[in-house]
Amino acid sequence: MLPPSLPLQTAPDAPESIIPLLGKSAPELVEWVQQQGQPAYRGQQLHQWLYQQGGRSLSDLSVFPKQWRSEIAEVPVGRSDLHHRVATPDGTVKFLLRLTDRQIIETVGIPSEKRLTVCVSSQVGCPMACDFCATGKGGFVRNLEPHEIIDQVLTVQEDFRQRVSHVVFMGMGEPLLNPDNVLMAVRSLNQDVGIGQRMITISTVGIPGRIRRLADYQLQATLAVSLHASNQQVRQHLVPSARQYPLEALLAECREYVQATGRRISFEYVLLAGVNDRPSHALELAQHLRGFQSHVNLIPYNPISDADYQRPDGRRIQAFLAALKQQHIAASVRQTRGLSADAACGQLRASQFNGVPPLQAALKGVAPVNA
Numbered sequence: 081m082l083p084p085s086l087p088l089q090t091a092p093d094a095p096e097s098i099i100p101l102l103g104k105s106a107p108e109l110v111e112w113v114q115q116q117g118q119p120a121y122r123g124q125q126l127h128q129w130l131y132q133q134g135g136r137s138l139s140d141l142s143v144f145p146k147q148w149r150s151e152i153a154e155v156p157v158g159r160s161d162l163h164h165r166v167a168t169p170d171g172t173v174k175f176l177l178r179l180t181d182r183q184i185i186e187t188v189g190i191p192s193e194k195r196l197t198v199c200v201s202s203q204v205g206c207p208m209a210c211d212f213c214a215t216g217k218g219g220f221v222r223n224l225e226p227h228e229i230i231d232q233v234l235t236v237q238e239d240f241r242q243r244v245s246h247v248v249f250m251g252m253g254e255p256l257l258n259p260d261n262v263l264m265a266v267r268s269l270n271q272d273v274g275i276g277q278r279m280i281t282i283s284t285v286g287i288p289g290r291i292r293r294l295a296d297y298q299l300q301a302t303l304a305v306s307l308h309a310s311n312q313q314v315r316q317h318l319v320p321s322a323r324q325y326p327l328e329a330l331l332a333e334c335r336e337y338v339q340a341t342g343r344r345i346s347f348e349y350v351l352l353a354g355v356n357d358r359p360s361h362a363l364e365l366a367q368h369l370r371g372f373q374s375h376v377n378l379i380p381y382n383p384i385s386d387a388d389y390q391r392p393d394g395r396r397i398q399a400f401l402a403a404l405k406q407q408h409i410a411a412s413v414r415q416t417r418g419l420s421a422d423a424a425c426g427q428l429r430a431s432q433f434n435g436v437p438p439l440q441a442a443l444k445g446v447a448p449v450n451a
């Protein structure tokens with residue numbers, strides 16, 4: 081049986097006129113122009129303008145006939161406004177983007193020798209409330225629409241004047257609480273923007289049943305799972321949602337994913353001094369992952385203002401890495417980027433610019449995690 085193809089943007093219930101153009105595929109754009117009595121090649125021109133030229137307002141599309149352009153001038157393109165931009169000495173740039181409802185989200189551009197990686201947000205805020213993560217402390221507002229995700233990548237590409245090579249869903253939010261829009265964005269980033277699926281990583285803290293569902297799509301993208309602990313007790317302390325989703329159950333679902341897709345999983349593990357960084361934790365982790373097609377990404381904790389954790393010192397980090405390697409577990413330490421602009425992992429918190437509601441109020445609008 082063929083895997084389901086990635087969903088297209090068109091939401092059947094929404095009136096056509098309010099769905100922004102960004103996120104539509106080339107065939108959808110052709111259909112859209114034809115519905116308005118225009119020839120098919122105008123759809124191709126529109127596609128090129130949206131995804132390669134960074135078009136923002138249809139009234140600027142000068143290759144289109146003037147009369148038609150004025151008729152469609154009000155159709156939303158789906159680009160966000162730049163609210164603020166912060167560059168750090170290591171070249172990382174954090175962007176605060178203002179959405180049409182004035183919510184602010186963050187996205188980060190991370191250049192390295194041959195790459196330009198964008199760390200995208202999938203939600204405004206995040207309901208998961210992980211104890212060491214600034215986004216989680218700020219509460220949750222809403223899911224992002226596909227165009228709001230794609231826009232982040234185009235914004236970074238335009239700012240750096242360089243093609244984006246990699247996209248990681250490691251900004252604000254939990255992608256698997258917004259799977260349909262994330263998958264629509266992945267389709268468009270791949271087919272419209274031209275980013276290889278293998279260069280895209282979706283990171284999740286684990287939502288029951290959703291990793292299994294993701295496997296059905298047979299994505300070439302990498303799945304990253306935020307583990308952060310080698311046993312249930314420590315994990316549920318750090319990740320509150322783990323209380324309803326025991327470590328064993330999460331790992332079993334991950335095993336199914338590897339079996340169904342043949343792709344390895346990347347496990348993320350934030351190293352917190354005195355909490356989960358002992359050599360015995362490394363051994364315990366290795367026992368779980370023995371024979372598992374996986375790679376462990378160790379992330380030294382990035383300090384946030386309202387948590388008491390400490391980053392372990394370099395020796396301790398290297399000792400943890402060595403202990404995993406001795407057990408033949410593939411692992412590496414993620415280099416910290418963007419620290420001085422609060423743009424590193426877990427430091428994104430646009431809520432201080434938003435005045436978002438407190439967490440409990442926000443959670444009322446969220447489907448239960450075991451839905």
Ligand code: SAH
Nearest residue numbers: 213250254283284285306348381382425426
């Ligand atoms: N909700 C998703 C994606 C966003 S977080 C997830 O949990 O995977 C991206 C990564 O940054 C996760 O592994 C997260 O646990 C990690 N992270 C969060 N806060 C951090 C901090 N203060 N220091 C280092 N990494 C952090």
